Amino acid sequence: MHPREPVTRAGRIRARDLATVALVEEYASGCELCRLCRDRTTVVTGSGPHDADVLVVAEAPGYHDDRTGVLLAGPVGHLFDTILADAGLTRAKIFLTSVVKCRPPTGRTPFPDEVESCEGWLFREIQLVQPKIVVTLGQLALRLVTGRQEQLREVHGAMLHAHVQGRDVVVWPLFHPAAAVHVDSLTSELRADARALGTLLQGARSAPQPRSAADDIPSPLPEPVPAAVVPAPVSDDPDTGEPQLAFDV
Numbered sequence: 001m002h003p004r005e006p007v008t009r010a011g012r013i014r015a016r017d018l019a020t021v022a023l024v025e026e027y028a029s030g031c032e033l034c035r036l037c038r039d040r041t042t043v044v045t046g047s048g049p050h051d052a053d054v055l056v057v058a059e060a061p062g063y064h065d066d067r068t069g070v071l072l073a074g075p076v077g078h079l080f081d082t083i084l085a086d087a088g089l090t091r092a093k094i095f096l097t098s099v100v101k102c103r104p105p106t107g108r109t110p111f112p113d114e115v116e117s118c119e120g121w122l123f124r125e126i127q128l129v130q131p132k133i134v135v136t137l138g139q140l141a142l143r144l145v146t147g148r149q150e151q152l153r154e155v156h157g158a159m160l161h162a163h164v165q166g167r168d169v170v171v172w173p174l175f176h177p178a179a180a181v182h183v184d185s186l187t188s189e190l191r192a193d194a195r196a197l198g199t200l201l202q203g204a205r206s207a208p209q210p211r212s213a214a215d216d217i218p219s220p221l222p223e224p225v226p227a228a229v230v231p232a233p234v235s236d237d238p239d240t241g242e243p244q245l246a247f248d249v
């Protein structure tokens with residue numbers, strides 16, 4: 001799908017232009033906001049149900065992802081599918097996205113300015129999907145979503161709390177499958193954390209609380225640990241008062 005108009009550093013995207021997840025992915029597919037657009041094959045946008053209860057944030061597309069357009073493809077994807085199963089989930093039940101949508105050269109970690117350029121897409125996805133739980137994969141996704149500066153090693157597999165785009169969300173930090181795929185001990189920890197997430201989800205489903213037919217996971221979830229507030233990447237248009245995404249230029 002091609003964007004209706006190019007998104008460039010000179011472009012200007014208003015929140016009203018991104019009223020649906022489909023529009024976010026449409027515009028993002030032509031994004032040229034950072035240097036990562038030069039070497040990419042595909043902009044790997046978010047995928048999954050647009051009303052998913054669980055939204056998973058990976059770090060960036062990998063080699064196979066860049067070629068297939070599918071996030072967490074290849075061997076890393078096999079491990080990801082395993083941990084989803086550990087949590088009682090499948091790809092069909094989650095919305096899967098990433099901090100940056102284009103593959104960094106050689107698979108390096110995205111630079112801070114690249115994250116800053118791209119984060120508006122992610123925050124808009126979270127705002128529109130309105131998940132009950134955001135599962136972060138790796139340190140970068142954790143820090144971006146929560147604003148926390150703790151080490152992932154210290155907080156993985158435990159429930160946190162963040163305020164994103166005006167909403168309180170529960171965050172469940174996991175190690176990134178790409179870091180664990182060749183390290184047996186890390187794989188074991190990752191799978192244990194995923195099983196703990198599954199226990200949380202199962203408990204939420206069986207909780208005797210009112211729920212709508214569309215909800216797989218009733219609210220409220222157990223009280224999360226307070227975390228730093230993430231500044232919403234929006235500001236008001238000085239002329240119209242229209243909310244603006246942070247990457248407006």
Ligand code: SF4
Pocket residue numbers: 028031032033034035036037043100101102114117118
């Ligand atoms: S990484 Fe994000 S900001 Fe950079 S070009 Fe790709 S979609 Fe745009």
